[in-house]
Amino acid sequence: MNFTVAGTGSALPKKVITNDDLSKIVDTDDEWIKKRTGISSRHILSDETITDIAFMAADAAIADSKIDVADLDLIIVSTVSSDYLTPSLACIIQGHIGATCPAFDISAACTGFIYALDIAKNYFQSGNAKNILIVSADAMSRIVDWTHRSTCVLFGDGAGAVVLSKGSDLLAIKLTSESNLDIISIPHVTGNSPFSELKKDLSYIKMDGRETYKFAFAAICKNTNDVAQLAGIDVNDIDYFITHQANIRIIEAAQQRMNVPIEKFLNNIDSAGNTSSATIPILLDQENKKGTFKPGDILVLNSFGAGLTTGAAIIRWSKTTN
Ligand SMILES: CC(C)(COP(=O)(O)OP(=O)(O)OC[C@H]1O[C@@H](n2cnc3c(N)ncnc32)[C@H](O)[C@@H]1OP(=O)(O)O)[C@@H](O)C(=O)NCCC(=O)NCCS
Known part of the structure; x- marks a missing residue:
């Protein structure tokens, strides 16, 4: 349950x-x-x-x-x-x-x-x-x-x-964490302590784009295979891929590596960009409201980000469109 x-x-x-x-x-x-x-x-x-x-x-x-x-x-x-x-x-x-x-x-x-x-x-x-x-x-x-x-x-x-x-309806889920401050980080607000003797980094995102790209591509492919295996299904049994919308090239490269039809990948990157952790539930909701899913469909949700963290889940869709 x-x-x-x-x-x-x-x-x-x-x-x-x-x-x-x-x-x-x-x-x-x-x-x-x-x-x-x-x-x-x-x-x-x-x-x-x-x-x-x-x-x-x-x-x-x-x-x-x-x-x-x-x-x-x-x-x-x-x-x-x-x-x-x-x-x-x-x-x-x-x-x-x-x-x-x-x-x-x-x-x-x-x-x-x-x-x-x-x-x-x-x-x-x-x-x-x-x-x-x-x-x-x-x-x-x-x-x-x-x-x-x-x-x-x-x-x-x-x-x-x-x-x-x-x-x-959750058929499998997998999380990973791998400590890394070099690839993506956002320093916290530093405050104005008069006693601090440390250099203050501005609170902006710092990212090595190329390393993030490689890490993201590898994570999507591996995690999809791993959760499919955990769920006891073949990757080809997945009806829809809801993947973190960081770069369409990452998604297309993963789609080609997994040899899955591109139509199964749902995207909103064109009009929303990367909205960090909001990305997957925004895309899920937009497709739910469009009536894309039918009861029994198998969805894989796939994300990656700073940490470095990754996560994937396979869920069965049971909801009927309102
Ligand atoms: C960031 C990213 C789009 C950069 O694309 P890229 O093809 O790797 O490009 P590069 O960083 O190698 O830069 C290539 C050139 O474009 C330039 N460039 C970078 N951003 C640019 C922009 N917005 N407009 C124009 N040129 C730009 C660079 O300065 C570089 O110029 P140079 O060759 O003269 O040095 C890409 O690496 C990426 O998407 N990485 C993953 C990011 C990600 O997933 N983040 C979210 C994590 S949750």
Whole structure:
């Protein structure tokens, strides 16, 4: 016994920033960004906060699930960029939706949603939960260096959410962590201690793009095979691949290596970019709302990010479109 997906939700900031917009602030152009990443535009916070966007995603997932908030047993939020260090975004969402259950945030960078699914699985398996809300929300626009063309073009802001209920649709899940500060890191805010004698790094994302690319490609291929094996299915039995939207070239390279039809890979990178841990639940919700999935479909969710962390899960879709 683990869980089934009862509802999905997502929200994106209203402001859309195109590649041409970016070419006015850094030395780049639409052709380079599209060709090297697959991104045309992304949504960026302007007069909203990431808390506002997370509220919208949570509200939508709860509405889609038709579950009463009083029946939620836990709220897990994955984020690296919420509006407050404390209270957690999960506690803030708890107040917004009027729930009374425990709530906490986790940090596993872009893999946060898969880590949250694994935590949820354990709550269901131990009999400690019947319904869990997961929200993944990230405001990467707060932590990219807007003068650095190799990183600022890659990311967007947004939030995705799911309500999970007791069920048996998680067929396999796998997480990995491998400590590495050199490939991707975001230094924390440094404060203004008059006693600190250390050099203060600015709180911007630092990434070795090429190393990240290699790590991501290897992780997607290996983790897909591993979770398929754990679930006792063939990779060809997977109906849809919902893969972290970091670079379309990473996704296409993995698709070719696994020799799977490209139509099985669902993407929104063109219009959303990389929204860190929000990426997978946003894409899941967009496809759910489009009616892409039918009951019985097998989905693999695949992500990777700073840590270095990776995670993959195979779920069976049981939900009928509302
Ligand atoms: C970042 C990334 C798009 C860069 O693409 P790339 O093909 O590796 O490009 P390189 O970094 O080798 O740069 C090639 C050239 O383009 C330039 N360039 C970098 N960003 C540019 C931009 N936005 N516009 C124009 N030129 C750019 C570089 O300066 C370099 O110029 P040079 O050859 O004169 O030195 C790619 O490495 C990538 O997607 N990596 C993975 C990132 C990722 O997954 N991050 C999320 C982790 S969760």
